[in-house]
Amino acid sequence: MEAARPLVGRRAVVTGSTSGIGLGIARALAGAGAEVVLNSFTDAEADHALAREMGAEFGVAASYRRADMARAEDCRALVAGGCDILVNNAGVQHVAPIDSFPPEAWDRIIAINLSSAFHTIAAALPGMRERGWGRVVNVASAHGLTASPYKSAYVAAKHGLVGLTKTAALETAGQGITANAICPGYVLTPLVEAQIPDQMAAHGMDRETVIREVMLARQPSRQFATVDQIGGTAVFLCSEAAAQVTGTTISVDGGWTAL
The missing domain is CATH 1.10.1220 (Arc Repressor Mutant)
Structure with missing residues (x-):
């Protein structure tokens, strides 16, 4: 049973997790036995129902908490109750040339795709250190390792997220905490x-x-790539098999960044 559900007793917070990659990761963590906190910026009955259904499906505690990941105070409040596993997945995108890129779009992308992870990690680390165990999984992108035109804010944020991941890993090395980034291609x-x-x-x-x-x-x-493959990668990074995997990126991109 422990081998099949290696994350029993762990509490996971997954940002931006009511659809897509975030939902896939949350489902994979729940399937591995973790208590899961779902998140988005809305607060509809459907959000809470999604958590209830996930909890019933996997036999774990599951809840939903609204937080606007563009707001530092919301980011920190989201993990105020403590977590063993923190998955920073929330993200937005805007495509435009640099010289006509709307400044407000730049600010929003940097806030949600990068700064939110800084705030959640800063809030989560004290509890992880106290317990002597923690996993930080940042969902970056192939664009955290390479670039494309017209995506300046997204590329900058994802490169920054990879750098933040490495710094968090160095600051927590030897403390039972790991920090890694998953870099998907097209999912x-x-x-x-x-x-x-x-x-x-x-x-x-x-x-x-x-x-x-x-x-x-x-x-x-x-x-x-599929959301199940990204979820499986996240579960691996949270497992004891990955206890010495920290400060690195795992590309799930069909060879994109090998070119």
Whole structure:
């Protein structure tokens, strides 16, 4: 039972976790036995119902807490109750050339994709140190290791998140705490799935061709990663097998950053 559910007794907070990658990670952690706190910026009954359903499905405690990850005080309050596992997944995107990139979009992307992780880590570390165990998993991106045009804020934030991960790892080395970053390429989430018909229309291609030749042009495998694969990577990083894996990145990008 312990081998099948290695995270029993651990409490995990996953930011931006009501859909997509965050939800996939939260489900994987719950499946491994962890208590899970879901998060988004809304506070609808559907949010709380999602947590209840997850808890019932996996037989774990699960709850939902609203927090606007653009606000430092919300970020710190989210983990005020303490956590053993912190997954910083919340993120937003905006695409534009640098010289016409809206300053307010830059500020929001940096706040949510980077500064939020600083605030949650700062709030979580004292409790992790007190317990002598902790896992920080930051969801960065292939864009934390390479760049693309028109994504200046996102690329800057994800590169910064990788650097923050390394610093957190050095500051906690030998304390039973690890800090690592997962760097996905294109992942088949509901948001990405919704973009496929528009891409098909824009390029006059069928589904498989537009995925292979347009959307995954930089991903050598020509296959999307899945949220289950990202979730499985997160569970590994939280396991005892990864107790000496810290301060590094794990790319789940079909070979993108090998080019």
